[in-house]
Amino acid sequence: MNSTVTVPPTERPAEQPRKMPRWLLWAGGIVIVLLVAAAAMMAYMSYVPSDLDYSTTRLTEQGMYKVSYVAEINPVPVNQMLSWTVHVETAEGQAVENATITVDGDMPQHGHGLPTRPQVTHYLGNGDYLVEGLKFHMPGWWVMDFVITVGEQSDPVRFNMMLK
Numbered sequence: 001m002n003s004t005v006t007v008p009p010t011e012r013p014a015e016q017p018r019k020m021p022r023w024l025l026w027a028g029g030i031v032i033v034l035l036v037a038a039a040a041m042m043a044y045m046s047y048v049p050s051d052l053d054y055s056t057t058r059l060t061e062q063g064m065y066k067v068s069y070v071a072e073i074n075p076v077p078v079n080q081m082l083s084w085t086v087h088v089e090t091a092e093g094q095a096v097e098n099a100t101i102t103v104d105g106d107m108p109q110h111g112h113g114l115p116t117r118p119q120v121t122h123y124l125g126n127g128d129y130l131v132e133g134l135k136f137h138m139p140g141w142w143v144m145d146f147v148i149t150v151g152e153q154s155d156p157v158r159f160n161m162m163l164k
């Protein structure tokens, strides 16, 4: 037997699949992780509970007072200074005359509060208190927290607003 094995001439070496450099794999992984984190963050920042109570009259947490507000401008505008009249009465409906009221506002999704420091500036009579210096600088979900204190007793109340 006279067999010859012919080896095909290899003019060029077969191209090997290029290996991805390790740093590129790492960089790609990090980019993906960052994208997922950013998406999760955006989902979190835009999350609003579907069962929020937007009513403008609410009982305080311990049920001591019924508190309502009327905004000077309605619907409450974004980026405009305005005042509110906050009405406080007992659960039985008697106007509360001598309350001390603290005011605070917050955007729960964003971790920031109001750009101003609103406060009660006048007692208007009949359980009505004037809150001046309110400004909401972003559209979205805001909460307004009031703590009503009469004598030794404090009771907080929270209002939700969705500003456009």
Ligand SMILES: [Cu+2]
Residues within 6 Å of the ligand: 107, 110, 112, 138, 140
């Ligand atoms: Cu915000």
